[in-house]
Amino acid sequence: MARNGKRLTPDAPKYGRKRLVTADEERDLKRRRITFSFSFFRQIKHFGIGDCTREWHAGMLQRLSTLCNMTLQELLEENKGSKALRCHPIDWSAKHVPLRREDLDWLPQEIRENDAEFPMMQISISQSTGRIIGYFDRDASIFHIVLLDPKHNMQPAAKTNYQVQPTQEALSQYDELLKKLEYFKELVKSYPDMNDKLLEHIKTMERMHNNIVYIDLDDGFYESYCDLLKQYSLREIIEAGIIGLLN
Numbered sequence: 001m002a003r004n005g006k007r008l009t010p011d012a013p014k015y016g017r018k019r020l021v022t023a024d025e026e027r028d029l030k031r032r033r034i035t036f037s038f039s040f041f042r043q044i045k046h047f048g049i050g051d052c053t054r055e056w057h058a059g060m061l062q063r064l065s066t067l068c069n070m071t072l073q074e075l076l077e078e079n080k081g082s083k084a085l086r087c088h089p090i091d092w093s094a095k096h097v098p099l100r101r102e103d104l105d106w107l108p109q110e111i112r113e114n115d116a117e118f119p120m121m122q123i124s125i126s127q128s129t130g131r132i133i134g135y136f137d138r139d140a141s142i143f144h145i146v147l148l149d150p151k152h153n154m155q156p157a158a159k160t161n162y163q164v165q166p167t168q169e170a171l172s173q174y175d176e177l178l179k180k181l182e183y184f185k186e187l188v189k190s191y192p193d194m195n196d197k198l199l200e201h202i203k204t205m206e207r208m209h210n211n212i213v214y215i216d217l218d219d220g221f222y223e224s225y226c227d228l229l230k231q232y233s234l235r236e237i238i239e240a241g242i243i244g245l246l247n
Helices: 023-031 053-067 072-078 174-187 196-211 219-229 233-244
Strands: 036-037 122-125 131-136 142-149
Touching: 053 122, 053 131, 122 142, 219 233
Parallel strands: 036 142
Antiparallel strands: 122 131, 131 142
């Protein structure tokens, strides 16, 4: 059990007093290795990873790789108190914690409001590179990652004078383009005499971003694609291909 009395290793699934799994199935569940889900991962204020280095990302992936070779029992019981893993429930009542469980409003209500069955846990990436924050599913081998905490902001430490450290949200290339488009739109608004044709072009770009498609071409096709680009636009190439297939 955790210090606050919560059971960290779930009982065998039951419906009332009736067991839903056999004893062998229960033993299999306990032997099952941990897997990770990013279904509920978000970046929010104080929990962004935009300014993390490549080394940090490599360390985080290495930690996940290590944990994927462990069972729940090995993580929570056999390594209990491990300074390397530092796996324990979040103490929401601790001083200077920058958010509360109810702030995780993207989680399903039955998860967010059920701290008893789904205690939010933190697992160390390394002593200097923060924590992985999330919870174990009812299938106790699945850990849902909710936040990544590179600056130790969930539980501020003495070395930062218990102050929350700023972070930046990481954006994909596509999101970065949309952000730049939004900035350009705001910039244009400050010039009322801007060419109407340019304004219409910006509106067209905004409408088109919902129809963007990413594709990956084999080397041979990519060379042919580059040759075609010398004569045609990308849009013309794709539209001609679609029309050809439809015919």
